[in-house]
Structures are given as C-alpha cells and as structure tokens.
Amino acid sequence: MSEPIIRVSALNKIYEGGFQALKQIDLDIQRGEIFALLGPNGAGKTTLISVICGLVNATSGQVVVDGFDNQADYREARSRIGLVPQELTNEAFETVWNTVNFSRGLFGKPPDPEHIERVLKSLTLWDKRHNRLITLSGGMKRRVLIAKALSHEPRILFLDEPTAGVDVGLRREMWDVVRQLRESGVTIILTTHYIEEAEEMADRIGVINNGEIVLVEDKAALMRKLGSKQLALHLHEPLDSVPLALAAYDLQLAANGSELIYTYDASRTGGAEGQESSTISALLADVEAAGLVFKDLHTRQSSLEDIFVDLVKER
C-alpha cells in the first residue's frame, strides 16, 4: 500500500477548560479514497478536522500531510488541503467570482480565471458569478464554499457536513460532485450525520466517539462484519409462542404473533452463501414440519445506521 496522504499519530487535544476533545488519535487516510468520519454530536469530528487543517492547535501528537508536518512545514501541508466548513460562512456582500478568486490568492496561487471558470461551471455556479453571496440560497452558498475550497487545486478536500440543510435533490447533486472530484484524484474526507451519505459514497468509514476512534474499516467489510440479517415469515395464523421444535433457531415473534423473525449474524455466515442458504433451508423445512403455514417472507440487512448506533451505544 502506498504512503498515506494524511497520517495522524497520537493526537491529543485538551481545551482550556480541561475538556479532552481528542484522545490519542491514530489515523491514516489513503490517497484517492473517500473517507467518511462518523460520530455523534460532540464526538470530536470537527476538532480532528480543525487540527489537521491548522484551525486548532493540538495539545500533543503529529499530523503529516503528503509527507509534510502540518506545523513545521505548514505552507506545504496546508497548500494541499481544501476545507469546506460546516457553517455557511461567507463574506455576505462579496460576489461569487471575487470570493472564489480571493481564496485562490489566499492560498498563494497566481490568478487563473480559466480554472475558476471550470470550478464554477462544475458546481453550476457560473451563471451566479456576479451575484452577491447574500442573494444566494443555502444550497448555492454551500456550493460557493466548495468552489472556494477547490479554487487552489487541493489534493485533499475536507467536507464537514457537506449536505447539512440541503434538500434531497441537491444532496444527490453534491454526491455526484464529490464522486467527480474523487475521479479527478482528490482525496476526500467527509464528516456527516447522514449515515446514508457515508453508505452511499465512502470507501472507508471511521467512527469517532468521545474523542476516540472506535473503528476504521472498509465500508463493505464493515457491513459484512457487523451487519446482521433478518428473515421474517408472515404467518397465516398468529402464534402465542414459538414452537419447541424451532427453539434451536432462537426465533422471535412480532406483529402480535403473526411474524416469525429469524436473526442471524452476517459475520457468522462469513458471507458464505452456501452456509447461509443451507441454514435458511433447514429453518424453512422445520417450519413446515412444525405445521406452520406462512403467506409471505422477506429479509432485511442492518444498515450502516444500525451498525453505527450499536457501536456508539456499546461505548
């Protein structure tokens, strides 16, 4: 595996009042990936991003960006990063064109109107380039923040809650933008409250809680490992209790006895389809042998949201 584009080592942040927001964080972000950082409110997501980007001083530990220490070589490190903050923070009376060009200059790059034009067009902001920011909708302002972050051609893009307060249609458009950016070689780290967003977009997922990284895992592997599956049988006649003949399957009754639920761990089956289906075949045969008739059946797999809630609850 190539050298990570960001390496966070033994990072701690204790705020003035004594609150420890980050506890001994170790994290590697790989080149070209979309990494989703999940965590409940106050978990330390924004503090972690802020330390990496230079907005907050770390108490101890090290952040290396593309081989450059973000303190000792801050110019090199920061020039590689674009940050889209959570809040819609803008110079309200400035125009889109001016504010995006300002950002490019601020990051030490010479003017490049062609690049800014490309960025604005890719974010469908070109028609609004002469508009003052105060006149834009929330979604458009969010796009302006992305355009500002992309103005200096960063290799890494931090998106802190990129689709907060954005309607569903616009959210999907944002996801497309993020995917296009990844295709162009930009590494993307996003924090989000929308588990659906992480599930939809991320290659890897990190969960942070109480200032600690709870896990970092490939998304598909995570869902395989921690996701549980359920088979629900809709019975013709409701039951008072689970028949003794089916006790081995640890079934539950639901919907006033008219649903028989079989829960199994995806990790137990290890994704081996043969083993999984043979267990289910045996169950169905035993159900029939017990004289139960079902009129319908369906399966469901736990979502990332369920996994996340379970993980955070465990802590």
Next chain:
Amino acid sequence: MNLYPVRAIYMAELSRTRRTLLQSIVSPVISTSLYFVVFGAAIGSRISEIDGISYGAFIVPGLIMLMLLTQSVSNASFGIFFPKFSGSVYELLSAPISYLEIVIGYVGAAATKSVVLGLIILATAGFFVPLEIAHPLWMMTFLVLTAITFSLLGFIIGIWADGFDKLQLVPLLVITPLTFLGGSFYSIDMLPPFWQGVTLFNPVLYLISGFRWSFYGTSDVSLAASVAMILLFLGVCLALISWIFRTGYRLKP
C-alpha cells in the same frame, strides 16, 4: 514571502472600502469640514495666533491626526474582526500563509486607506485655511508611520474584541480623549503648568506635536521625542501581534 496572499487580503480590504465609500471617506471628510467651520472660522477668528500661526491653520495637523488615529484603528479592527464574526476566518487560518503576510495584508490596507483619507482631509483643509508644509517628507513620514502604528493597534483590538461593543470601546474611550487632550486644538503652552506636566504623559501629544512641526516648524516637544514615541508605539504593537500569533490568542483554540 508569498505575495499572492498579501495581495489577495489587501485588495479584498480595499474592495470593502470601495463598497462602503460613503462611511469610509465621505463621512470623515464631512465631519472634519465641520470642525474647520466651527473651530477654524466661527471660533478661530476670535482666537489670537499661536506661535505666529492662525488658529484655523494651527488645528489642521491635529485634526488630520485625530482622523488618522481613529480611522486607522477602526479600519484595521473591523477588517480582522468581521471574518471572526462571520466565521470566514477559518479560511485565513487554514491557508498556507505566514502571520507576517496576514498582518501586512490587513494592516497595509487599513494604513493605505488612512493615509489617503489624511491627504484628502489635508486637501479639504486647503479650502478653509492657507496651508504651508515646511517639511513635506517628515509630514509624509509621520503620516505613514502613525497610520501603520495605529492600524496595528486596530488589528490587535479586532482580534481581542468579541463583540461590536468592544470594537468601539478603545477608539471611543481611549483614542478620541487622548487625541483631544493631546494638543489637537491647542498648544500645551496654553495650559497651566500642572496640566502641562500631566499632558506630557499623553503619548498622542508627541505624535501631534511632531506632525505639527512638519507643517510649521514649531512643536510642544522635540522632534526626537516625537519620533522616539512613534517608534516605541510601533515596537509595542509589533511585539503584541507577534505574541498573539505565537499563542493563537483569540484566534486558535
């Protein structure tokens, strides 16, 4: 040093000035003109000459200094306070830019605006009183040094302030009284001996006195004392700003 970020900040600040031209330039010019009408023409005509200079002409350097100090402080403080207030300071702090470049951008823009304003007021004064500038180079030196020094002070205030009320506190409660009591409208020779002694503790007196010397060749304190005082001010402000950026005071938690 990378000049692109300095230029970006400098031009953005000047662009803000252009957007707010009325309150940035026109209103200080109008208020200064009123001073000339009231103190120069109406009251000044009843006051005898000071050191051989008509009262209207005598107050010109003081009035320019008054505007220079208050405008430098308010321009620079607002320049850095507003990004803090709006949250857009995140961009400044995450940019690959040194503290020196940030200060040059913001303070340079504020000082430029103040110097331009000072020159406009000087030109305005020419409509009301006959003007002579004995030492134009010194006059420009004082103008530029004072604008830079007080823009640095404004920058510090902008970082320190956590609300609009605090932003106004120092200009209203410190700068304006010190300027009024620092010989803007009088020579300290006109005060009783005790108050002459007290006035010598007012640092603004040295700035106004030096500036007035560059116009008329007369001053309340020596030129060397005036230059030393402004350099001392400059040094203190630079030391404070250096400490602010080293510690991240009110910028980085």
